[in-house]
Amino acid sequence: MPASLDHLLVVALSSRALFDFEEENRVFEEQDDRAYMKLQLDRLERAAPPGVAFPLVKKLLAFNADGRQRVEVVILSRNDPVSGLRVFRSAEENGLKLGRGVFTRGRPPYAFLDPLGAHLFLSANADDVRKALAAGFPAAQVFAHSHVDPDRHAEELRIAFDGDAVLFSDEAERVYAAQGLSGFHDHERTYVERPLPPGPFKPLLEALQRLQNLDGAPAPVRLRTALVTARSAPAHERAIRTLMQWGVSVDEAMFLGGLDKGPFLAKFEPDFFFDDQTGHCESAARAGPAGHVPSGVRNV
Structure with a gap:
């Protein structure tokens, strides 16, 4: 029997929503995707700093702390699979237990919200957010320069x-x-x-x-x-x-x-x-x- 996400709160988010990849994104915009991929691979052993949605994800995953799975967080990203290595490595280094991800290398990822049964989609890409909303999913574009404090009111x-x-x-x-x-x-x-x-x-x-x-x-x-x-x-x-x-x-x-x-x-x-x-x-x-x-x- 295949695994199921039924009865879980499912949150999907882009890698730039979870981690601060703004510097890497500037390389992508000023050069090309190959330069971006190389930079991400060069930084594979360097954990990315927390992004706007990091405190939310950290708290949501804490709902699973007693061994009962209540929440599933899925990376849904325009990143390429190689850059996805750093996303999962950064999650591990930051103590986030993430297991699922979809990496589309530039293609809009919002279509995967449906098979995931997502209750929320967070992204830095405005077009992806608008299309997710149009498809009937709660979605928001993260404000990259938000104040982030992942340690306040931890419980x-x-x-x-x-x-x-x-x-x-x-x-x-x-x-x-x-x-x-x-x-x-x-x-x-x-x-x-x-x-x-x-x-x-x-x-x-x-x-x-x-x-x-x-x-x-x-x-x-x-x-x-x-x-x-x-x-x-x-x-x-x-x-x-x-x-x-x-x-x-x-x-x-x-x-x-x-x-x-x-x-x-x-x-x-x-x-x-x-x-x-x-x-x-x-x-x-x-x-x-x-x-x-x-x-x-x-x-x-």
Whole structure:
């Protein structure tokens, strides 16, 4: 019987999302793939430094620490197989137990998300992220210069989400764009008891909640989630009612009414934050790893 990833949280990510390969990538862009391959092979014995998604992956793999496999992390990369040697070697040197990877040498890898049954795809390649979202998978482009601290709150995984166009659809953002703040608030009051349509990251939030008590056994790592949104009262109520209708929850909610999200995220200290607006991601990146979700009307 073949191996199966059913009932696991499956995260796929590119090598540049997991490790800091920005210097190597500049060689690829300024020269060619052969120069890039040679550099990666020359550095085979040198572990790559942690990248934006490293803290997230480290914490997710810790869910398997008690011998019960709950999470599978797969490298899904445009790298060539030779460069893939350094990816796996760097993972081993950094204490990450990774066993699976797909290396496509320049071809878009997002098509492999389907047979993997991935719940999340992280990449530095904007086109791959957009195509993954279009195919129905939660996906984000990592902000390469995010603050990375893989050792903080080691026993707790913290993930923060924007609301509209991330957890929820962009329905409300379209109303805001067309009618302004007053029209947006009127719309949300009118439809307060109608759940918002799901956004691209609803499946990930649901999968994270299942992860915490998979097989009925408490997980070795605590999970803490937050909704960090520009909404404010009265528009907050529809967001909360929507989560209740879905049967999912978050531990914290920040209704900021347009305030800069970065200082609030600095207090939450996320291992990853997802937002559909690059400006919010740039602010959040000073507090921790951030990923841009190119979804909704603001990214058309």
